[in-house]
Amino acid sequence: MAEHAVELAGVTKKFGDDFTAVDGLDLVIEDGEFFSLLGPSGCGKTTTLRMIAGFEYPTSGSLKIHGKEMGLKPPNERPVNTVFQSYALFPHMTVSENIAFGLQMQKVDKNEIGERVKRVLDQVQLSKRADAKPKQLSGGMQQRVALARALVNEPQVLLLDEPLGALDLKLRQTMQVELKELQNRVGITFVYVTHDQEEALTMSDRIGVMSDGKLLQVGKSEDIYEHPNSRFVADFIGDINLIPVSVVAQDRVKLAGGQEFPVATGALSSGEATLTLRPERLSLYDLDEPIPDGYNRLKVRISRRVYYGDVYYYGVEGGTGELVEVKEENRPSVELYELDEEAYLAWHPDAASLVVE
Amino acid sequence: MAEHAVELAGVTKKFGDDFTAVDGLDLVIEDGEFFSLLGPSGCGKTTTLRMIAGFEYPTSGSLKIHGKEMGLKPPNERPVNTVFQSYALFPHMTVSENIAFGLQMQKVDKNEIGERVKRVLDQVQLSKRADAKPKQLSGGMQQRVALARALVNEPQVLLLDEPLGALDLKLRQTMQVELKELQNRVGITFVYVTHDQEEALTMSDRIGVMSDGKLLQVGKSEDIYEHPNSRFVADFIGDINLIPVSVVAQDRVKLAGGQEFPVATGALSSGEATLTLRPERLSLYDLDEPIPDGYNRLKVRISRRVYYGDVYYYGVEGGTGELVEVKEENRPSVELYELDEEAYLAWHPDAASLVVE
């Protein structure tokens, strides 16, 4: 359809008179997309979600869902369902009672409720535990019940507040895949809150990065990762080296150590700036090894090596003034650099982008 | 010194008559080493730690610390300190009172207490909050107080129970580095419990993998990662493809699809087994691209592609019967494979190891 799924215009939320949890948010979420809100703890993600769901009302600004102004509509009159950061399962009801609740409230007829509950139970692989009480379930199971309870209503918009926060790595990864596939299948709009950047990158069509109640950057996962528009975003999303440089020309920067390098042509042509370099975009070459042309090179000394199973992280020192992290695949073919060994650090100019504070 | 820091021999802990939380544990931890206990939730890590600390007594078996049999010694008479999974800070004492507690109990004299508390406060960068109550601190700070409270006593052995469990990714990583460096500096024995395999791999000298109260494998991080001795360990530590094969010769296996491959010469010469392949040890090659010799190849179809910022994960299907995960560096030089495209999957025989159930 033409209209947007969710539309926030200048939405601000104050707690008390002084404390602003969400600050003039302008945000449009398209129908059927998987949108993630990303940001450190306390930045206002949950509050934003709660306003969309109708548990809090904006101090100012307008909030539309599928084109309709929500105003003071209570939660039960909004075409929206929420998966709560802390599941919020009804402890006194069984799993299936929990899931059936929403449908009963909507006066769906008995048989249909039965069927739909059954179906969604299969989807989340909990048919066996249908009669268990939430307490008797493991964290992962509870999370899936919370999900099922929301999904069964087939809302136009589904709000998820760190739904995977509580799960351990393995379970988390499986659930991520399941969620993503589910969203593709039913094609409803997901608004997904998390503080795990990796999770956001993996699952989202688009990501909004928040900090202190403000929206810093909105864009496709790749864009945000490859081209952060601020030091904060760059630093928050994945490991990155932030190297202070001075700009000498539109396409050239100078390190503290004095070496100059070309960079992708940028906005500014002088002044101080920060060069952002992803560890995985850097590679180490033996001094005698040929380096692909067009690559920038810098002689460095290996000062740290950390083993991460599938990769090694090297900390190298060169003219940059501070430790630079380099990530190297761990393959038998590649032989390792020892501490204090010297090597060339090389990267392609496209890999580096400039941000200003 | 000659004697071991901690020595468990046939230690078993039963709760009630039927439930065995820890099952005949034989474990030796050397003086000054960083030893991690790794395992899924509920496998008995905390219980083991609690027995070393003296909060629980083994149902059977012997427990020595620095050569001395611990028997019924209460916790306060053991040369051990613990950082609790849930900090367990004294809410009615300030940060510095919390840290000073242990020293006061040992009747260390006032001035010295003052100095040592000051020193450790600097170490964990909390000097400014010395007079705050735990309630007023963020999760990360509380964690550091718990650490300082244990460290200030300079115990011979320090037990840490998921000390970083509560922190978010970024803070977690910083703390990991700090902890590791600290341990190098003071050189006391760390027994570290976690269920995060990456954490264990990064920080430990040696790792013990537990499951259902049993110790499955003990060894250096690399060994455990590269040469898991069981399907469980392989699967628990990092992503891995587990491919059912039938062994045709000491050094050859056959896939479900019928293709045969050489493998590193193993123990068995026939029967069913599981071939373990790390995604990052696999690479994809265009059909017309040359493949390094000695490498095994398998024609596959791309059926999933997930973006992880620094890498792409491909799910490919071939003769193996099930989806195989391949991890490819994300570099501008490399061009991406599209869904349903065909390609060669290649790996070096050393990269594959055989495990049997």
Add this chain to the structure above:
Amino acid sequence: GDSGSENPTTVAGGAPPPADGGEACAPDTVDGDLNFYNWSEYIDPELISAFETEYGVDVVEDFYDSNEAMLAQLQAGAVYDLIVPSDYMVGIMIEEGLLTPLQADALPNWGNLDEQFVDPAYDPTGEYSVAYQWGTTGLGVNLSVVGEDFEPSWSLVFDPELTSGFEGGVSLLNDPRETMGAALKYLGYSLNSTSEAELQEAADVIAAAKVNVTAFDSDQYDENLVNGETAVGHGYSGNFFTAFADTDDPDNWAYVIPEEGGTIWIDNMVIPVVSEHPCTAHAFINFLLDAENGAALTNYNYYASPNAAAEPFILEEVLTDETIYPSDELMEKLEIIADTGEFEIQYNDFYQLARS
């Protein structure tokens, strides 16, 4: 529970046996402070302090509000030198051997006592008790409601037709013996009746009267009356008088002894065997038997004095008040409540039954 078998006969066995007479006490000698166990507000504090100054001892006062509670305490080992039980309770205490005989020589004023109180039914030998005060149980009437001219009869509380006219209704004592007794009298029976049939009738009377009974109350009947909560109240003479006196126009109320007769009760001073200061106790009894002091008692709480010698000192209006010192023919109709043994249970049950 085996400790019970220690004294197989009765609970009273707990107290040591009377040290036959105990050591003799000379008149007006004291042997320590007096532990005085009395009904609350039953003696003029002035008298107490007078005694204290005269004999240089302290009087420790404790108070009880029912004979039974007092008895229970005594059995539980409470040690007092002087107690003021009512008539029937004296009988019980004697029978249980809780009382020590009084020493006549230590009580020179004993002679002041009106001879009709000298050896009462409940203390045949008259050696255990000295009457303290006596009074009657009757009806307090709110004249402005009931009117000036009315039959002084129990029908004022028991006759539903009559009482239905009284705004606020009537109140009866919350006490089986008194109220059942009143009903028995109303029916013309003895208030010590031991005939189930008669009790049954009495119970029926009370039950029938209940429609206009606003309260069964032994504590507040006088206040309820003067506050206009009730029109007629069943209670003890003295309480009514004090209550009336406190109001703005005492003439608005009257106390009557029903013509069918009612209860006369006598409270007595006794010395328990466990007493540690019998001589002080004797001294105190003798002190109260003194003419002026006896009068002071009555002038304080408007109960009749058994003390003949005291009469000259008693306030005129008290002395002449028929309701305090009833006429002789009325006296004929008054009865003392006697202990009826097992029958006490019946009284209680019938009463509770009637009330329910």
Add this chain to the structure above:
Amino acid sequence: MAKKEAQAANVATAELEAAAERANSRRGFRISLPAYVYLIIFFVIPLLLVFVYSFASRSSTGLTVLEGWNLESYKRLFTPIVGQILLRSLFLALTTTMICLVVCYPFAYYIATRGVSFRNVLLVMVMIPFWSNFLVRTYSWKFILGSDGLVSQVSQFFGGGEVRLLFTNTAVLIGMVYGFMPFMVLPLYAALERMDWSLVDAARDLYANGWTAFRKVTFPLSMPGVVAGSILVFIPSIGAYVTPAILGGATTTLIGDYIVSQFLTARNWPFGSALSISIMVLMLGATLIYFRSGARNV
């Protein structure tokens, strides 16, 4: 080598855990001992004595004879009057409990949903009145409900007639409810204060309107508080008799004063004891049920 040690150690430490538990158990016993002993001497033995007395017989003078043991007292429990009285008391207790519940639930809810500091003030305010003397509290009700009491005067002031509530069942109920309210308020408060309000959010999110959300989530979850409060009000109000006497005029017998009259009027201690014992058993029963349903609901 390590193996052999282990074997040896096994033998050595097989009883470790057991030993530890024994030590622990001894410690616990020692700590509880003073109170334990005290309660046995000054509560259990007296209780047993009462139990013994309930089988004794009454002497003609109304004293308890510790011989001729019999079951008379227990037989008498089954006479109609006892049942009648008990039923009446139960009914009064029940009504009191009901009223308390209805009034206190919204009250507790209100307190529980205020800010922490304000909440505490409100709570103390609930308690303060009960620091005064019980009798005097009750008497001042008399002056409120009496024929020229506050209520009456107010109604007259507004042109209404004189209202006398004193000595009516209304008065009794007012008095009882007044006396027992805190026991309803506090447990309810405790339950509601621990309430996880995100569950109500969830219910609303799932299309429940305010009332339904309350009916389906808030109330069921506050059930432990409801049960606790009800028992705490119900049990003592079964035995209550002073309030009914003062404000109701004792125009009916309640189990409380029936027991008292056995001890203090009829001087029939065996029966009084039997009554007490059976009432206690009854109340214990109620408490057990409470603990159960409490456990179930929590």
Add this chain to the structure above:
Amino acid sequence: MSENRAPRGPIDRLLAANAWLVYLFFYLPIGLLIVFSFNENENVSIWTGFSFKWYEAMLQDDRILGALRNSLIVAFVSTIVATVLGTMLALALERYRFRGRGTLDGIAYMPVIIPDVTMGVMLLIFFFQAIGLMDSWFGIGFNTGLGTITLAHIAFNISFVAIVVRARLAQFDSSLEEAAADLYASRWQTFRQITLPLIAPGVAGGALLALTLSLDDVVVTQFVSGPGSTTLPVYVFGLVRRGVTPLINAVSTVMLVASMVLVGISLGLQRTRSGGGDDLEEDVLASSGATVRQ
């Protein structure tokens, strides 16, 4: 979102209205009681003028002062003892498994649900027998009096204290005790430095409750009292039978104020002990027991 949020709009206003009505209900009689303690007329129900004379009368009446003295002695002694024993009892029941724990658990709750009269009578019987035995076996003669009253009050106070403290202990995170032990604290040190400070609000609550119960008890006291041991409530009880005068209001107003001061103190005390505001609950919850024994 654990912090409470009030429902919005009219419902909230209704709730508020209800709440304030309830408070009116609570304070009407108390207000009246206090007002009339300043009434110079003999009769409580009619206001004739302001005066302190009843307070003066109270101060002159040494029966009242004596009774007050007795009440305070009994209250404080029984509170202290009951608080110590009750706290230990709670600790044992909550923290340890030992033989006889089940029974003890049962016994601990009984004094709460037993009717006053029964409690009074059974203690009366008990003391009577005890005195008999003491006398006949050891020739030790002792009487009912303040002593027996105190013993009786302790008997029912222990349970109330134990219940309150236990509620507190239940929420207590025992890993704190382990942490202390791990930091070389002996059992006693752990108790003194960690456990006690943290359960202090509960203990204070229990003590408060005990104090109030003991200050308000008539029935049990009456049964077990002896010479010179009339307590204030008992005396008031007697006075009431003779007619309620403002004197009684004055006395009970004084008791009211005294208790309020006590609460104030204990609350302030616990504020300083541990910042948690909700600690108050237990206290208040506890003090509610004050009325249970009517």
